[in-house]
Amino acid sequence: xxHTSLLAVAAAGFVASMMVAAAPVQADAAKAFKKNRCxxxxxxxxxxxxxxxxxxxxxxxxxxxDGFKASRYSKSMxxxxxxxxxxxxxxxxGYLANPKQFLRDYLDDPKASTKMAYPGLKKEDxxxxxxxxLTNAK
Ligand code: HEC
Numbered sequence: 724x725x726h727t728s729l730l731a732v733a734a735a736g737f738v739a740s741m742m743v744a745a746a747p748v749q750a751d752a753a754k755a756f757k758k759n760r761c762x763x764x765x766x767x768x769x770x771x772x773x774x775x776x777x778x779x780x781x782x783x784x785x786x787x788x789d790g791f792k793a794s795r796y797s798k799s800m801x802x803x804x805x806x807x808x809x810x811x812x813x814x815x816x817g818y819l820a821n822p823k824q825f826l827r828d829y830l831d832d833p834k835a836s837t838k839m840a841y842p843g844l845k846k847e848d849x850x851x852x853x854x855x856x857l858t859n860a861k
Pocket of ligand 1: 759760761762763764765773774775777780784785786787788795796797798799800801810815819836837838839840841844853
């Protein structure tokens with residue numbers, strides 16, 4: 724019995740230290756979303772602005788945010804979704820690094836383009852933070 728409770732205390736301590744560690748990371752992730760201009764065009768609240776809201780983006784088919792009209796997306800984004808593009812950490816990393824090129828490669832179409840007026844986020848660590856932020860944006 725004593726052994727079990729000691730374990731429980733140790734586990735609780737571990738969880739607590741994880742929570743302390745997670746808080747600043749989440750703050751950095753939120754900062755990265757602002758600093759890299761994503762917040763100028765996107766929310767994670769469900770409200771669409773210049774771009775579609777990014778809540779629940781992980782696991783979502785590209786170009787299909789609920790309530791963001793298909794006509795507000797580029798033809799390429801809709802086509803990519805139809806071809807099977809689903810957002811996950813890997814596809815987001817590729818898209819965010821170079822949005823237009825990513826769609827061109829994905830669609831195998833040198834004329835593909837995107838309505839996201841953003842040249843790409845070149846810093847890998849910043850992309851990782853933004854993706855972490857989106858992963859938590861349920
Ligand atoms: C200047 C405005 C603008 C900025 C800045 C911007 N976006 Fe976008 N974003 C858009 C628009 C508009 C679309 C729709 C693109 C299309 O249809 O081709 C979009 C599309 C997306 C999509 C695909 C959404 C879907 O429903 O399939 C993701 C993911 C995304 N943006 C993430 C980001 C992130 C992360 C950043 C910051 C690194 C960012 N965007 C910066 C305007 C912007």
